Amino acid sequence: MGKPKNRDFVIDSGVSGATSAELVARFGERVTAFSPRVVSIMIGTNDIATSGPGPEAYRANLVSLVGSVRALPGSPVPVLQSPNPVDPAKWPGRVGLSRYAQVMGEVAAAQDVVFVDHYNDWLNGNGGQVPLSLLNDGLHPDERGHHRLALKMIKDLRVFDPGSRVCSLRVP
Template sequence: MAVPVSGRMKELHYRARRFFLLRALACAFAGLLPARATAHVRTGRKAASAEEDLKKVAALLNGKTRDAWVFTGDSITQGAKHTHGHRSYPEIFAERLRWELARVGDIVVNTGMSGHTTRHIMNDMDWRVGQFRPQVVSVMLGTNDCARNQVTLADFEANLTSIVAQIRAMNAVPILHTPNPIIAEKAPERVSLPEYVAVIRKVAGRENVILVDHYAEWSAAMASRSAEVVHREWLNDPLHPNQTGHRQLAAALFKTLNIFDPAQPTCGAAYYEGAH
């Protein structure tokens, strides 16, 4: 025998069904959004901007907290071999930060790995970045992604967007870099690099991320001094910057973050301190 249901019970039953239906629809809708949008929905935070991020970096540099700065990318960031035993650009940054700016308590971590692409980093963010609980994350990629188009342009854009979203979800400031130009005729498998550079600029603009545009800086130098001279002085092979090239990468980063000081050795002044 059926038990009669009161009007109040019917109303409560209707409200419960409506609640679960709306929640299911919301979850389904969130699944259709890109990573950057779903991250915003989950956190409820106001979307960040490059200008605000530069202010955050300035506040970190002038603050009292001890901060972690993570650099990740491929062999260029790793500084593998081609620096001739000199410092790579993350190491030059560490010297600028921890010595010249007297932030000795800060930690600079380099998780660049030779041969890696956006796919490697996107799938390994916890190990490469998250475990260090960083305040700032610097990312330079593209030189391997473009090799024989092993990561398509569409996937490169999606991966880079996801990397930025994951960094922001850590409440860290992302910094994107374009890679340096290469000698394309001696590395024909990477002839499409300029297209990947365009995607980095596109993602940085759309996601409002700090961008260090090395490709533009080096291209301007090649236009004024000739490509042959710049290649000879700044590259160790068709792809990798030598120690001088890494100093150029570091200088561009310093200028972007407004911490370039020509009186300091990391920015080009002499290290030599006189007779001894």
């Protein structure tokens, strides 16, 4: 392993219940204020839960967010991460979440942005079914779900190191 990267840390500026429109509106306080080098955006689960304008407005918001990230000093790297799938029996208002994950993938391709597709990773790893064992309430990932999200991101960013404490962590 290399020397510790004391300047590398993660700041979670997410807000429960936030939508992509709210992130666009509050980009300064949620992102700019931290002078980031990489900005990971995982949003969409609440966009579908609101009676908002739908997938095309979500698309426009993602394009705006990627542009805002790239316009920051130092040209941070934007990373888009799709939301994880949710239990449709407990959260019927979010049944169309797959469309939002698809839109995010399309934006990532069009904008040449790294895309971490948690939505399809979870379904493909569980025979096309939502892996309820990774969710604590049918919506939010539990410790195993968060571990899977982290490992997927680390692998997709090509920084996986099986000798590191993070990558070799086992969750019961």
